Amino acid sequence: MIKKINQYLLLNHPLLWNIKIVQVLIFALICHSFFFLIGYNSVYGLSVFKEWEYSGLEHFQTFLFGGLLLVLGLIVWLIYYLRHNAFKSFYPVTKTRLRKEFLLVFFVFILNLPIFHTYLYARHLKLLKISAHLNPEEDAKIVNLAAAFIPTSSNKYDSQNCYDSMQARGEREKNMPPPPPDYCDINSSEPVSIEEVTAAVAPNEEITTLSSSYSEYLYGNYYQKAIENVEYKNDANDYHFIVKRWLKNKERDSIKACLQAYFKTMDKYHARHKVDIDTLVAWCFIDEKNTVYHEVTSYYGGLKEFEYAQLGYMEGEFDAINSAINHVNSLKTEGFFSATQTIIYLYIALGLSILLILFRFTRLKPWISAIIGTGVWSIIFGLLTFAFDEDIQYVFILFVFLCLFLSIQFIRSKHNKLFSALWLHWFSFGFLGFFPLLMYNIYRATGEINKCINHVWVTVRPAYPIHDWIDSNWASIGLINWSIGILVTLFLIIPLCYRWQANPSE
Amino acid sequence: MNTLKIQHVKDCFEHGDHSLGLRRLIDCVMDTNDLKIQQSLLDLIDAYESSNEIDPSNLDALIQKLIQYQYPENTASHASLLEVKDLAKQYQSSQFKISPISFTLKYGEVVGLVGENGNGKTSLLRLLCKDLEQDGGSIKYAAEQNSKSLFELRSRLIYIPQRVPRWYGSLMDNLHFTLSSYGITGEENLMRAELIIARLGLRPFKNHTWNSISSGYRTRFELAKSLLRKPELMLLDEPLSNLDIISQQTILQDLKYMSESTSHPFGLVLSSQQLYEVEKISDLVIFLRQGEAQYQYKNQDLQEGQELIFEMEIEESRDAITKAFESIGISQIQFNGGVYVIHFKAGSNTNEIFTTISEKKLNVNYLRNITQSSRRFFIQ
Numbered sequence A: 001m002i003k004k005i006n007q008y009l010l011l012n013h014p015l016l017w018n019i020k021i022v023q024v025l026i027f028a029l030i031c032h033s034f035f036f037l038i039g040y041n042s043v044y045g046l047s048v049f050k051e052w053e054y055s056g057l058e059h060f061q062t063f064l065f066g067g068l069l070l071v072l073g074l075i076v077w078l079i080y081y082l083r084h085n086a087f088k089s090f091y092p093v094t095k096t097r098l099r100k101e102f103l104l105v106f107f108v109f110i111l112n113l114p115i116f117h118t119y120l121y122a123r124h125l126k127l128l129k130i131s132a133h134l135n136p137e138e139d140a141k142i143v144n145l146a147a148a149f150i151p152t153s154s155n156k157y158d159s160q161n162c163y164d165s166m167q168a169r170g171e172r173e174k175n176m177p178p179p180p181p182d183y184c185d186i187n188s189s190e191p192v193s194i195e196e197v198t199a200a201v202a203p204n205e206e207i208t209t210l211s212s213s214y215s216e217y218l219y220g221n222y223y224q225k226a227i228e229n230v231e232y233k234n235d236a237n238d239y240h241f242i243v244k245r246w247l248k249n250k251e252r253d254s255i256k257a258c259l260q261a262y263f264k265t266m267d268k269y270h271a272r273h274k275v276d277i278d279t280l281v282a283w284c285f286i287d288e289k290n291t292v293y294h295e296v297t298s299y300y301g302g303l304k305e306f307e308y309a310q311l312g313y314m315e316g317e318f319d320a321i322n323s324a325i326n327h328v329n330s331l332k333t334e335g336f337f338s339a340t341q342t343i344i345y346l347y348i349a350l351g352l353s354i355l356l357i358l359f360r361f362t363r364l365k366p367w368i369s370a371i372i373g374t375g376v377w378s379i380i381f382g383l384l385t386f387a388f389d390e391d392i393q394y395v396f397i398l399f400v401f402l403c404l405f406l407s408i409q410f411i412r413s414k415h416n417k418l419f420s421a422l423w424l425h426w427f428s429f430g431f432l433g434f435f436p437l438l439m440y441n442i443y444r445a446t447g448e449i450n451k452c453i454n455h456v457w458v459t460v461r462p463a464y465p466i467h468d469w470i471d472s473n474w475a476s477i478g479l480i481n482w483s484i485g486i487l488v489t490l491f492l493i494i495p496l497c498y499r500w501q502a503n504p505s506e
Numbered sequence B: 001m002n003t004l005k006i007q008h009v010k011d012c013f014e015h016g017d018h019s020l021g022l023r024r025l026i027d028c029v030m031d032t033n034d035l036k037i038q039q040s041l042l043d044l045i046d047a048y049e050s051s052n053e054i055d056p057s058n059l060d061a062l063i064q065k066l067i068q069y070q071y072p073e074n075t076a077s078h079a080s081l082l083e084v085k086d087l088a089k090q091y092q093s094s095q096f097k098i099s100p101i102s103f104t105l106k107y108g109e110v111v112g113l114v115g116e117n118g119n120g121k122t123s124l125l126r127l128l129c130k131d132l133e134q135d136g137g138s139i140k141y142a143a144e145q146n147s148k149s150l151f152e153l154r155s156r157l158i159y160i161p162q163r164v165p166r167w168y169g170s171l172m173d174n175l176h177f178t179l180s181s182y183g184i185t186g187e188e189n190l191m192r193a194e195l196i197i198a199r200l201g202l203r204p205f206k207n208h209t210w211n212s213i214s215s216g217y218r219t220r221f222e223l224a225k226s227l228l229r230k231p232e233l234m235l236l237d238e239p240l241s242n243l244d245i246i247s248q249q250t251i252l253q254d255l256k257y258m259s260e261s262t263s264h265p266f267g268l269v270l271s272s273q274q275l276y277e278v279e280k281i282s283d284l285v286i287f288l289r290q291g292e293a294q295y296q297y298k299n300q301d302l303q304e305g306q307e308l309i310f311e312m313e314i315e316e317s318r319d320a321i322t323k324a325f326e327s328i329g330i331s332q333i334q335f336n337g338g339v340y341v342i343h344f345k346a347g348s349n350t351n352e353i354f355t356t357i358s359e360k361k362l363n364v365n366y367l368r369n370i371t372q373s374s375r376r377f378f379i380q
Helices: A002-012 A014-018 A021-041 A046-050 A057-081 A095-112 A115-130 A136-147 A166-174 A194-200 A210-217 A235-248 A252-268 A277-283 A305-310 A318-333 A339-361 A364-412 A417-445 A465-472 A474-502 B002-014 B018-030 B035-051 B056-068 B121-128 B142-146 B150-156 B171-181 B186-199 B215-228 B245-259 B275-281 B318-324 B350-359 B374-378
Strands: A449-453 A456-461 B080-090 B097-106 B110-114 B136-141 B157-160 B233-237 B267-271 B284-289 B292-297 B308-314 B330-335 B340-344 B364-369
Touching: A002 A014, A002 A021, A002 B171, A002 B186, A014 A095, A014 B171, A021 A057, A021 A095, A021 A115, A046 A115, A046 A318, A057 A095, A057 A115, A095 A339, A095 A474, A115 A318, A136 A252, A136 A318, A235 A252, A252 A277, A339 A364, A339 A417, A339 A474, A364 A417, A364 A474, A417 A465, A417 A474, A465 A474, A474 B150, B002 B018, B002 B056, B018 B035, B018 B056, B018 B186, B018 B245, B035 B056, B035 B186, B080 B121, B080 B142, B080 B267, B097 B121, B097 B136, B097 B267, B097 B284, B097 B292, B110 B121, B110 B245, B110 B275, B110 B374, B121 B157, B121 B233, B121 B267, B121 B284, B136 B142, B142 B150, B150 B157, B157 B215, B171 B186, B171 B215, B186 B215, B215 B245, B245 B267, B245 B275, B275 B374, B284 B374, B292 B374, B308 B350, B318 B330, B318 B340, B350 B364
Parallel strands: B110 B267, B110 B284, B157 B233, B233 B267
Antiparallel strands: A449 A456, B080 B097, B080 B136, B284 B292, B308 B340, B308 B364, B330 B340
16 A cells, blocks of 8 residues: 555655655654553553653653654655755756755654654643543632641741632732832942932832732741731632631631541542641640641652651641642643744754755755854854853844855855855854844843932833833744744745756866 | 658568667657557567567557657757857866867767867766856857756756766666656656666666666666656766677667657767777767867768878788888888787778788788777877
8 A cells, every 4th residue: 555655656746755755654643643642641640740740850761762763763764865866866856846845844844853742742631631520729729728727847838839819819919019129239320310310219118028028928927826917808818817717716626627628639639648637636726826836747759658657747748739739720721732832843843954955955065064164153153252242143143144145146156066055054054043133132122221320220211112022922933933934945045055056066 | 750760670670680679669669659559569578578579460560550650740850959169178176178179969969079088078078067167168058948047957968977876776766756757657657667678678677776786787777767857968978888898889879879769859978988889879079188179070081181090900010011011101000019000101092901911911800990080089
């Protein structure tokens, strides 16, 4: 069957046959299916959420295996793909055919590169499946309430670590006082007018630090402490009211029920614990002098079951339950595909495609020389950047344009083929950096300008709208730059290669 | 034209020259675009290869089909294909230069390049295929009219270097790839590939790879591939160097025959050390020494006062030879250790020389009149 398809392609579609499209598709299908199966079967139960990391070391072996498989597949494919070259043999090849070939090469890369992503996607689907019955928001409420009665290290009670709703958290953060202005060195300040000072600093403004505000939100303050003066009306403070009421009214049964629900939740997420609830409830009322006498050890894993059973003190995987709820929540609320990851794959595929077609459409000697030369240029630019700070980026932009100009000039005048190819290669390697650098410079030039006035940084010019647009659209800029990359390759680099190939050798 | 060709095919088969007849028959059939005729020929070849006999009824039927076939009229066949005027090249890296060369090539004609090694034959071929940039003079191609770019022009000038570039995969796959790259697809692709390998005696090697065939067959394969590319100008650098003595004789004759194709004539420029084989088929032989050209045209008349030059392998000594031809008169005699090159004085004729050899009972092993051969240019 495959042989028949290949024979048909050979007789009718030489480009598709040459690029070994059938073998590529089969390889991609097998690899993606294989990695999908591995990914899907790598998740056994809910315990995975305790240490679940998206691209952590736990997947390193799979990543390494996928990488090796890709490299091996790429080498085999290249051996067959590079066997025949109609363009270098001066068969009647048009520029459109070269463009098609480039797009096919890009397709081959983009099809095969994300095999590790297929593995992660399969895991994602399996995780969604096994966590379908979980409600992380409800579980978070139980954890939040119970957290007030479990005296682990006090920093665990930081409001930033509690699982009240996002809405409540947003409300809290909105009510935060603005951060104080940075102090600056008066010696480095530039002279400014008195009007600028007056406009920037309101008279008698009280300067409060963030740290002092945050201290009011520490749950630790409420443990074994009478809760007074709670004014904020949000979820977090609802907990405070409840905790305050239970502690003040000595509602032991309520606290016990709360803790029972908490440890049941831990069981649900396969988080281990060895805690005596009655002792814990008793601890809540031992002392009323606002002092934490007892601590429950946070279990970090690594203990064997035997040791775990022998330990006399109370402990539990408190970090793990927090982490698990967080992961389930992000799994359910965030999508799998992200723009950044897509753009990364697009860029890798584009870069590899450009590298390969330059090898395919020119010759080995200029290709190798250009790669070595790129290394040398990088060192030179690195040293210049070190010596002259960031201003060297203009030299880079100038260099890219110089390469373009020289490659066009050399190819048009049928100048030395090696040098004309070198300039073309260097332009091809560098032009993708041009647009982001341009955007970065616009971003820098249109940002707000601060000056140091009376030891305080003052904004003397606000940012332009384009500054904020660029700041929030780096992914779109990346995508635009990638599109420019495709267009430049199709309509500038390929025609130049076409003309270069026709030029006499000497 | 085709009537003559078909008659030639009939004559070959009538005289029992089946191999030559088949080759010429394939040429006639390849000139057609009729798949049915081509299939009939392949059936005939299959039958011949299995029984070593030609079925006369099938042959006659095929010949009848060819006679009835309306060959397209080719108006380009008498036009000039290549006009080279004062072409010159100076290498910057060395002192070697090609002095101005001029010649014209028409469709169906052959130009042979001869000369010792390192005298500019390959450089001239590379200049003609635009792989080298000339420093002076001009090259005018008929193909330029239909070429939008230099690449397109170069795709019509087919150059086969002396060292055939390595290819990968099976021989047949390569031919199919070449054809489909030229837009010849499907059944026609299959048929043309089969015909060309039959034409060049490559059928037993159709599934072989580079490593499993000899260098001679690699050259044949390269020729097959080039012929499928419908060339307008074929530039061959030492195509005979890897071929055996029989193939050297037949391949050049075949190429000459194919260059006179009815539907797709082409011009041929080839370099070779096989001087006499090249002279047989060439309309012009260019001898190159240190980049300077001397020209020998086909059927060039003997100029008045021109000496007769003979190449002779003879057992007698130089003195004996001088004495034997005393009556005719020798102006110069050279011996390279193997053969003598004897210049007879102007006014002498070939009959006198043969008569003298016979009368004096000279022991001549080999004799060739090189008066109108470019062989004489090799004499220092």
